Amino acid sequence: MPSTLDPALSALNGAPSADERSAIGVLGGLGPYAGLDLVRAIFDETEAHADQEHLPVALISYSNRIPDRAAWLADETAPSPIPAMMEVLRRLDDAGCAVAGIPCNTAHAPAIYDRLHEGLLADGREIRLLHIVDAIVQNVSEVAPGASHIGVLATSSSVSNRLHQIGLEAAGLQAVVPDTAHQTAVQETIYGPWGLKAQSAPPDPRSREALLAATEHLAARGADAVILGCTELPLAIPERRHEGTPFVNSTRALARALIRATHPEKLRFARTVAA
Template identity: 75%
Template sequence: MSEVRPGGSPSLPDPALSALHGAPSPDERNAVGVLGGLGPYAGLDLVRSIFDETDARTDQGHLPVTLVSYPNRVPDRATWLADPTAPSPLPAMMEVLRRLDDAGCAVAGVPCNTAHAPALFDRLRDGLLADGRDLALLHIVDAIVARLAEVAPDAGTIGVLATTSSIENRLHQIGLEAAGLSALVPDAAHQAAVQNAIYGPTGLKAESAPPRPQARQALLDATDHLIERGAQAVILGCTELPLAVPEADRGGVPFVNSTRALARALIRATHPGKLRQP
């Protein structure tokens, strides 16, 4: 039974507090961690996607999830990748990952495609290893490739909608090519419109609940452009994009929602029996 404190509210039983007062025991290390705040709605959308992709019929059937979101502490990832003298997001991101590990998370996901560029992501993984942390950090492009096999198993040419930073760093292209797929990116004009739909004054970083119609239209125009050039599936390769384009497909050409892909990968890594079948 839980103890009642003088203020009248019951305290949690000791096992429930152990992750907060010390290292979780192995049987407690089963939560899914989310490094949020990159941007904030993307973190919330990932948590919702985890719930949506879990095969559960009761409250208790859902997975333990820890979201830590400190958007004011994490500098922009694309800015730092373009200019390493700019404020680095690494220290704040590492601090959040340590907190997720301390909370008993077995695995963590970062709902920001740009953060998975090797110059940043590899340092996060190396930092966890150097700290002796047990937390496993999943790569979002691996999750996207796995999701492609589910929603578009016969597709060979894959369109990519992403930030200009991700496109220039060939973040998705490298992963797709390693899987034997061809990557197709927008031309300069459409890419500029996609970037503006994310970072512009009426873009998704500024307004995502709800998104501005012009931001959504720019993304749909870029999608049509990729389909006209032969894309058989289109990756929504920025975790802001599904907020404006929630559809499963465009004229029969499937979208691959990177947030949903990462959610499924996190469930598969921790509670595979709870993964909802596509």
């Protein structure tokens, strides 16, 4: 079908062969720094000692073409992000990507993720779209073995849609979410005028302060570990632990899942967060 986006890739001479289809695709731009952070995490989590030992990665970041996911989930009369996201996935498939990851937790709400998945099947595309919550749940056991109560820091859209809670409960884990005041503060760190979408590099210190305060709040509520369940959050909280509470970094979890799905022999051993 005709492209709805400006050409950004050279024309490919035929479909990739099975041997050529080994790259990892990243649907970036949601927001732009989150896409870059996922690519960096893929490199960080790959066992490699030379340029040539790193994995093939394709990043397409059309942030200006993809409407806000949370706004559309709240009101489907708003501009839909799905057509532009589908176009990027098609381009990643054309480029020979075996799997794709979307560094945006909110985009994995069923109303978006299921339509993207179904669209790829309907198009007969070979690329496989991973689900970030599956990656997060698996990563909980890697970074916080034995944890049973898991705190969730995420957009208000993800919390209200129970995106992470459903995945955690299916794995026999108990989700712990912030109270209204702390959730409002977390949302502000993402979407506020000084938040991470407005100021990612470097983050405004207020973002970090609010997120650490929310982490301490969740720990006081019984959380054994805390999910950084928006891919903007690791930009302000890069460390693996705060005052004894391990972080489950959703970006790093997705990176590990993408490597595991394509080149499992290249995946670095999981590093349990030290006490």
